[in-house]
Amino acid sequence: MRSRMIKRIFLIALVCIGILIDPYKVFAISQADDAAVIGGGARPLGMGRAFVAISDDSDAPFINPAGIANLKRPQALTMFTSILNDVYYSEYNGALPSIYGTFAIGYITTGVNDIPYDDSGLLTNYYDDLFVLSYSSPLSRFFGYSKNVFVGLNYKLYSRGYTGGIDFYGTGMNFDLGLKYVLNQYLSFGLCQQNVLPASLGGVIRYNTGASEALVKQTKIGVAIKPIFFNGNILLAMDADLPSTSGRPMLAHLGGEWKVVKGLELRAGLDQSVDPSLESRAGWSPSFGLSLGALGLRIDYAYHPYYNNPELTTNYVSISYTGEPVFALKGGPTSDVDGSSGRGN
Amino acid sequence: MELDRKYMGINIKEDRNLRLNASVPYETATFSRRFHNRILFVIILLFFFCSTTVFAASSSSSYKISASSLSGGGGGVSSASYKLANLFTDLSLGYRVSSGYSLGEGFNRSNYIGATVFAPIITGITPSSGSSGAVIEVTNLAGANFSSGAIVKLTKSGATDIQGTNVVVVSGTKITCKFDLTGAVSGYWNVEVLNSDGRSGSLPSAFNVGYVAPTVTSITPVKGRNNEYVTITDLAGTNFRNGIKVSLTKTGELDITGENIIVGSTSKITCLFNLTGKSSGLWNVVVLNDDNQSGTLTSGFKIETLNLEVLSPVKSSKTVFNPSSTALNSSGPAVLEYQLSKDADVTVFIFNMRGEKVWEYKASAGTSGGSAGINQVSWDGITAFRAYASAGVYFVHVTTIENGAIKTISKTKIAVVK
Numbered sequence: 001m002r003s004r005m006i007k008r009i010f011l012i013a014l015v016c017i018g019i020l021i022d023p024y025k026v027f028a029i030s031q032a033d034d035a036a037v038i039g040g041g042a043r044p045l046g047m048g049r050a051f052v053a054i055s056d057d058s059d060a061p062f063i064n065p066a067g068i069a070n071l072k073r074p075q076a077l078t079m080f081t082s083i084l085n086d087v088y089y090s091e092y093n094g095a096l097p098s099i100y101g102t103f104a105i106g107y108i109t110t111g112v113n114d115i116p117y118d119d120s121g122l123l124t125n126y127y128d129d130l131f132v133l134s135y136s137s138p139l140s141r142f143f144g145y146s147k148n149v150f151v152g153l154n155y156k157l158y159s160r161g162y163t164g165g166i167d168f169y170g171t172g173m174n175f176d177l178g179l180k181y182v183l184n185q186y187l188s189f190g191l192c193q194q195n196v197l198p199a200s201l202g203g204v205i206r207y208n209t210g211a212s213e214a215l216v217k218q219t220k221i222g223v224a225i226k227p228i229f230f231n232g233n234i235l236l237a238m239d240a241d242l243p244s245t246s247g248r249p250m251l252a253h254l255g256g257e258w259k260v261v262k263g264l265e266l267r268a269g270l271d272q273s274v275d276p277s278l279e280s281r282a283g284w285s286p287s288f289g290l291s292l293g294a295l296g297l298r299i300d301y302a303y304h305p306y307y308n309n310p311e312l313t314t315n316y317v318s319i320s321y322t323g324e325p326v327f328a329l330k331g332g333p334t335s336d337v338d339g340s341s342g343r344g345n
Numbered sequence: 346m347e348l349d350r351k352y353m354g355i356n357i358k359e360d361r362n363l364r365l366n367a368s369v370p371y372e373t374a375t376f377s378r379r380f381h382n383r384i385l386f387v388i389i390l391l392f393f394f395c396s397t398t399v400f401a402a403s404s405s406s407s408y409k410i411s412a413s414s415l416s417g418g419g420g421g422v423s424s425a426s427y428k429l430a431n432l433f434t435d436l437s438l439g440y441r442v443s444s445g446y447s448l449g450e451g452f453n454r455s456n457y458i459g460a461t462v463f464a465p466i467i468t469g470i471t472p473s474s475g476s477s478g479a480v481i482e483v484t485n486l487a488g489a490n491f492s493s494g495a496i497v498k499l500t501k502s503g504a505t506d507i508q509g510t511n512v513v514v515v516s517g518t519k520i521t522c523k524f525d526l527t528g529a530v531s532g533y534w535n536v537e538v539l540n541s542d543g544r545s546g547s548l549p550s551a552f553n554v555g556y557v558a559p560t561v562t563s564i565t566p567v568k569g570r571n572n573e574y575v576t577i578t579d580l581a582g583t584n585f586r587n588g589i590k591v592s593l594t595k596t597g598e599l600d601i602t603g604e605n606i607i608v609g610s611t612s613k614i615t616c617l618f619n620l621t622g623k624s625s626g627l628w629n630v631v632v633l634n635d636d637n638q639s640g641t642l643t644s645g646f647k648i649e650t651l652n653l654e655v656l657s658p659v660k661s662s663k664t665v666f667n668p669s670s671t672a673l674n675s676s677g678p679a680v681l682e683y684q685l686s687k688d689a690d691v692t693v694f695i696f697n698m699r700g701e702k703v704w705e706y707k708a709s710a711g712t713s714g715g716s717a718g719i720n721q722v723s724w725d726g727i728t729a730f731r732a733y734a735s736a737g738v739y740f741v742h743v744t745t746i747e748n749g750a751i752k753t754i755s756k757t758k759i760a761v762v763k
Contacts, residue, residue, distance in 0.1 A: 083700040112738040168762040211763035247730035276729030309751040
């Protein structure tokens with residue numbers, strides 16, 4: 001028993017070390033950002049993006065792909081928002097649990113219209129699309145133990161460029177690795193590294209101009225707690241985004257969710273974003289959210305101001321549907337910390 | 346026995362029955378008759394004498410008391426003629442009536458019965474002034490001896506009389522009427538009452554005709570900033586006169602006096618207001634004619650505190666920007682240019698497509714980037730996190746603080762390529 005525990009801890013530590021080592025912390029290398037940095041659907045955004053250790057919805061591939069292994073039912077989710085009142089952002093994803101693990105697919109399309117590109121006032125548009133294929137499974141599927149440890153993998157394809165006027169476009173690919181450890185029904189941990197594939201191995205976006213950009217590596221760790229005092233109706237989470245480049249600060253995320261009654265959940269969070277205005281280079285913003293669900297259908301809303309600027313307040317709305325189980329999930333946990341796995345409301 | 350006595354020319358005889366018998370001798374009777382005739386003659390002479398002095402008729406056969414003889418202007422109640430009139434009353438030769446004096450019974454036989462012998466007297470008029478062009482309703486033309494059918498008018502030397510309308514003789518001491526002052530020249534007018542018997546009374550310079558009060562209907566422009574002179578190109582209204590004064594007023598504030606006032610017409614004024622340092626808000630527009638009549642356009646003009654405005658929106662010298670070391674060396678940074686209306690604390694932010702603030706430039710009021718006029722801020726394409734901006738679209742927000750909150754006053758987009 002003790003030897004199993006040691007092996008388990010060793011394995012987790014190894015994975016963590018491997019993920020946290022970042023060979024790309026260099027100055028002034030252009031790195032392309034990732035549309036997934038927005039943070040999944042309206043539920044995690046309402047919780048201040050503290051969701052790595054929860055990630056139990058079909059939008060998990062955009063946060064921690066290991067989370068979809070918790071799903072027992074197929075689920076689809078879509079989200080819409082407008083960032084800075086200038087950037088359209090739409091997200092679509094779906095997950096299907098099976099005896100071989102949980103498969104998911106995700107698509108984010110975002111862009112900007114009416115960009116001036118010469119002095120005559122001609123305008124063009126910019127698109128930035130992300131396509132994700134995701135797989136997640138309990139680690140026990142491969143090792144015969146650690147059935148409460150889940151791993152996930154994203155394969156991501158990027159496509160971005162201008163629709164006219166400016167001859168510039170590019171495509172690229174990369175991978176995300178995720179880990180989720182459900183210690184018991186009250187405590188779980190999450191770990192995800194986005195864009196793990198180094199540029200030398202093709203983890204870049206290549207443009208038609210011959211230039212290429214490495215994709216920003218993003219490491220997220222988190223913990224989720226379900227206090228025993230509230231009959232399992234309160235869920236608290238905390239995440240940290242570890243800097244992938246030396247110039248960026250670590251960002252923290254705090255969030256909570258209160259299941260008021262079945263079908264109604266309220267959320268609040270504190271979300272940290274990079275902010276060069278501050279000495280710490282990071283500033284907090286509040287976020288709020290609620291969820292209404294019935295008959296498998298759920299609508300989530302998140303209200304998220306940024307930088308204490310009312311003009312930058314962003315509203316997120318996502319709609320999800322959870323269907324009936326299609327396949328029995330082999331090796332799934334009997335329970336998990338968030339208790340909402342495969343929720344069908 | 347008979348006793349004969351003579352007393353004052355009368356023979357008195359006592360008969361045997363001791364009765365006294367008086368007889369007037371012919372001479373005595375004649376004398377007495379003569380004596381009485383003489384008295385009557387004197388009275389008649391006296392009457393005719395008075396007729397020529399007191400009853401000086403306007404006509405050759407006049408038997409009326411002249412107006413001047415009994416009016417205040419003719420000596421009034423203390424005058425001899427007034428006393429004489431009273432004398433006639435006392436002697437029952439005449440009697441006092443409300444509208445004057447009529448001759449008594451003794452004159453009836455001489456066809457003097459019922460005649461009005463005193464002219465109207467005017468002691469005051471209410472109101473005592475009116476504006477030219479207006480119709481004034483006189484509520485009390487006070488005096489005496491007014492008779493039904495009296496005519497009222499305003500007269501002025503060199504001007505056409507203004508006949509009163511709707512004249513109502515309420516009593517012998519009060520008349521109401523209306524005066525249409527359209528076209529009436531300004532100044533003091535005499536008030537006259539002409540009774541139906543031809544007698545008239547006048548109260549000189551009793552009614553003042555002034556100009557019509559001015560009105561203000563609009564002002565152009567309707568607002569100005571409190572750091573500038575504002576030229577009023579059209580202050581519209583009516584009855585503007587040369588010498589008019591224009592001002593802006595507001596409770597608790599000193600008036601702002603108009604300068605360079607030009608009365609283009611009776612309905613248009615141009616002028617200049619110095620709004621520098623004046624409090625913001627709505628002000629009344631007041632015009633004051635030289636006759637001290639004024640017109641007001643309430644809350645007609647707005648003074649605004651100078652707000653920070655972007656006179657020309659922010660624009661990047663590079664709409665398509667390639668922020669790499671080689672590109673920067675060849676073409677330099679992107680210059681963000683904008684024009685401000687006044688000095689202000691300004692911060693320029695640059696956001697990426699994820700909504701992350703990746704660069705900022707703070708400028709205090711009056712310094713480069715925060716000065717009135719054209720400002721230029723350079724961005725070399727390197728984020729605040731020491732990385733070249735990746736390909737994509739970046740959003741430039743020029744902001745200031747207003748009421749404690751960040752306000753974006755101008756923004757633009759920059760296309761970043763590689």
